[in-house]
Amino acid sequence: MSLHLTLIGIGTGNSEHLTLQAIRAINRQDLILIPQKGEGKADLADLRRTICDEVLTNTTTQVVMFDLPVRDEATLDYRRRVDDWHDAIAVAWQRAMAYHAGAQKVALLVWGDPSLYDSTLRIAARLNPAPVLEVIPGITSLHALTAAHAIALNEIGAPFVVTTGRRLRDEGWPPGVDTAVVMLDSGGAFATLDPAGIEIWWGAYVGMPQQIICAGRLAEVGSKIIALRAEARAQHGWIMDIYILRRRVMTGGQTWG
Structure with a gap:
């Protein structure tokens, strides 16, 4: 058989x-x-x-x-x-x-x-x-993340991309989209971006009892997320996290700061 x-x-x-x-x-x-x-x-x-x-x-x-x-x-x-x-x-x-x-x-x-x-x-x-x-x-962890933050993944009729921390760090913001889901990040790839106009919804151990989440303007919460991630990894010996980045574009193609 x-x-x-x-x-x-x-x-x-x-x-x-x-x-x-x-x-x-x-x-x-x-x-x-x-x-x-x-x-x-x-x-x-x-x-x-x-x-x-x-x-x-x-x-x-x-x-x-x-x-x-x-x-x-x-x-x-x-x-x-x-x-x-x-x-x-x-x-x-x-x-x-x-x-x-x-x-x-x-x-x-x-x-x-x-x-x-x-x-x-x-x-x-x-x-x-x-x-x-x-x-x-x-x-998936992506669905657990959006549920934890009670948000929709995409804007109305808009595309998004799922990528890795390594590609975000090496290649920058993915072209053609304003929403990016980042997985398999060894730590803080979002810090390589210009934070102006970017929001982030981050979570570690999503769906588990030790779940941690944080959201806000990247310029304001980016360093907090890096600290939370380091603390959690030290405490548990491992970490699995995921986050969504979204650029907010105003009329005329400008982003808010």
Whole structure:
């Protein structure tokens, strides 16, 4: 029989973000794999285990931890080191599944949703033989952020772009839009922008009990956000944050200061 691999979007760590479809999928599995990312990110594995403890009622399902390879930051080419890392993760998946060869239905619990700035689907494509793949959508950190701030993501009829902190830092404001969602920021990429006319809605650990949010004019709250981020990272040993930037353009193409 072919391996059936299910990638289950679990939202941002809050079990109430799980859909009924996700809960049913969790309970169909023979094996659920939970990655361990090192001591600094033990909370992420613990949250996945907590979700299983809360919703898993199938007593035959095994929940198994496995070590996630560390990305080699010494390689200069970004794409090369990411590809090598994904290759290594695929090997780790197959090794973990090989220890439980009788499991035909295997799942991974994916933070947020497997389709948005997540590489689980690309890693699954590396498996040989290829499994039968099923994807269960989940609430993303972007949706958790807009809900936390009670705002709409886009202006009426206006586009927006989702980008990374690295691209914002290297390339500046994305062309053609006045709203930018920034993910995977190693810290404070917004500080490289001229803050005039820019608002920010920021959040860390959105959807989790330790959620922190801050919003306002970038010129006024940018330094506060950087301090909040540093404090939270020191306290928890890791941080996941996301923010929305919006330029306010007045008549004549000018921005407010």
